[in-house]
Amino acid sequence: MAGDESFFPVPTDVFVSILMLLPTSTRRRLRLVCKGWRDVVDERTPERQVRTKVLAFISKRQSSRALVFDDDRRREWTFPSSGCFAGVVDMVGTCNGLLCLHETAPCGDRGVSVLTVANPVTGDTRRLPPVPPARSHRSLGRYVFGYHPITGRYKVVHVPSSSSSSWMLDAVQVLDLGEASWREVKVPLGASCNHSCGAVSVDGSVYWLTARADQVMSLDLDDDEHVAFLDTPPAVRPVKASSSSSSVSQAACRLTNVQARLGVAVMRHEPPATTKVDVWVLELEGGRDRRRQRRRWSRRYSVVEPNGGAGGSWSWVTEPHFTHGEYVLWRASLLSKRRLYRCKVRGGKDDRAELGPPELIMSEEFYGALTTFAYVETHEPLPSISLMVFVVPMVARQDHGKIQGDVRLNRQITAFFGGVMHEDMMLKS
């Protein structure tokens, strides 16, 4: 019972187990409470020792895999698709060690679309209700998984998009993981979404680009869920309505997460064989209060990557940029070969940074997509629907314990999408 009761009225060991139930970002914020709390967070929780690890997600028909790279070991989790031969599980994103996964398959009337959140460390998985079909089947759509550090709530956002540049966005759909169904959030007039520029969640907001890539759209994940326009960095040139592929120097941009801030990577292919990547970061000044905030784009890095260097393969710097310490990730693919390298960025914050020699961290052979994420390990339990009792139909209520058990305790990743009949029943009602 050796508790230092000056900062918390429970033994320190118990205090540590309480802290371990919280998301890493909340734990970090708790260091602000007092010195005693800071010391416990620093000394007894993994906060200070652990950096984000590289998570490579291999999306393949029937069975996808997540690989997490530590300094000397590699962990692997498998996510099989649910029955349909052509099903593919993709990773939407990760927040505080929880993964959001999306399975799609072309079978059935509208195809299969299954969203799940999982903590691969504890084996917890929870299937989420699908986006209302009227909103999802015609357009492409982007999913983003976000966490708001102040409210502590996890949300999945669906941004409908289309390959047509004249297509207008009237609303996005938001699912709070503590609630049972999706809500519509209206967007201002003139809103749209460029599918190929990606969508990211950074520090409590979700961002995507308009169809012409001339403005950033932001959705705050706090309680008002306010959607707004922001300027893009000066280097992003609007996409023409009819894009011609013959231009000498073709610019493309992707939204990314740069050390917990919004970033835009602007890639410009410069003939014959180099690509210049400018990474711009949105600096926020004036704290969290939206009215007093000032936003300013600044260029963090400019790197020139050799293109087509490794045996004629396609290669490119990949998101998230610079979240892995001073490293950037670089992936290369040639036929079925997929390689992932990391390169140290030299030259500090100068205008032009150089990439160090690439270190190979993964080499696999498969046909499918390779995406990368910054991952932190956690034992945090999955957020559960807080008003469970209101969404369980009357008939099933007597059997309440069992249904809850199925929803929350479907822990076997191998039985990932199996045996969820009860849950379906519950979520549809």
Added chain:
Amino acid sequence: MEVDKGKGEAEETRKVAEADRDTVTLKSSDGKLFEVSKEAAARLSTVLAGMIAGGSIDDNGTDLKQIGSEALENVVDYCNKHANSIPSAALISSSISFNTAPFKEPEEWERKFVDRLSHDALFDLVEAANFLGMERLLDVTCHKISEMMKGKSPDQIREVFNIKNDYTKEELEEIRQELAWAFYDD
């Protein structure tokens, strides 16, 4: 075992009855007595299980000097409620194995159980659960406290948990700067 009343020896009858009792009596620091099912106590508390197995249970009330009567009442209440909820617990464990997971979310009744507690009662119960080695009750109470920490500013947390801010303005600013660089330490 049948108690043979025919022998008429009062002393003997009492002894047999006690050896056979399916409850144990616990005594709080302020001398109040509580009865709890022996089976539930042994299953939910590693400390009580040890005492029962080791025969160090006092029939006139096992002294738990570190635990006040309010906390002990809650411990006993939890044990009784837990005993009643066994059917659903068994249902879950028969279909899915969750023993490997480090933490299982509180069930609805457990949530309600801790939600009705006052701030002080909750913390006393954490202490009691820790002392008695009641892992599940400790999980449930810790979960409740972690929920109380979520979604609050440092100021609100200090207020809720009655903690003194011992930082200077400059020190706080320095930590805030670090926070802006979440997950990025060199």
